[in-house]
Amino acid sequence: MLYLCLKYVHVIAAIFLFGFGMGSYLYLIAASRTANPQVIAHVARMVVRFDTWITTPAGLIQIATGYLLMQxxxxxxxxxxxxxxxIIFLCVGSLWLPVLVLQKRLHAMALNAVDTGQDLNDEYRSVYNKWFWLGIVGFTGMFVIVMMMVTKMTPAQMVGMLGIQSWV
Known part of the structure; x- marks a missing residue:
């Protein structure tokens, strides 16, 4: 029974980690596309809050429950x-602090633009692009991790099972 309860918590944490993370990511992309500093400042503030108080603890719960399930x-x-x-989780996790820092910078730049009545500048776009691509890398890793959780196979094992020949 303990195993099933831990597995349930592990899956719920994965849903929170992936779901809130992806939701925050997509909301900030949508807000940034408006080029409206007021909209971006509001959304970025919420994204930072959600990622700090929901997504990050979900990642820590994932590690703890994963370890206990393994044991x-x-x-x-x-x-x-x-x-x-x-390994992939730790790599994705190592992107997390830079992502949070970049989100806070995007928020601060949008707030500054609101306060000064100016448009967002090239620095905003540069920081946004770094944040965007870190998100792509991070979520690719998360997709792979979820695939391994479900199949109990590595990507190489999946490829081998499908009979796809390596080009190397």
């Missing part, structure tokens, strides 16, 4: 899909 199931950390997903 309860008797699987070693060296199990290929577990080790691969942990």
């Amino acid at each position: 309860l199931s008797g699987l070693p950390l060296t199990t290929e899909w577990i080790l691969t997903s942990l």
Whole structure:
């Protein structure tokens, strides 16, 4: 029963991590496309809050419940899909602090534009582009991790199972 409860919490945390993260990402993209500093400032403020208070704790819960599930199931950390997903998770997680910092900068730049009555400048676009591409990399990693959670296979194992030949 403990295993099933932990698995439930693990899946819910994955939904929060992925769902809130993706929602925040898409809302800030949509807000930035308006080029309206007032809209961007409001949305960026909410994105920073959600990512700080919901998405980040969900990631920590993922680590804790994943570790406990691994221990309860008797699987070693060296199990290929577990080790691969942990490495990808840590890589994606290492992008998280820069993403939060960039989101706070986008918020500050939008607030400054509102306060001064100016348009957003090239610096905003530069910071936004960095944030955007870090999001692409991060969410690609998250898609792969969810695939491994479901299939218990690494991407290489999936490719091998599908009979797709390596080009290397």
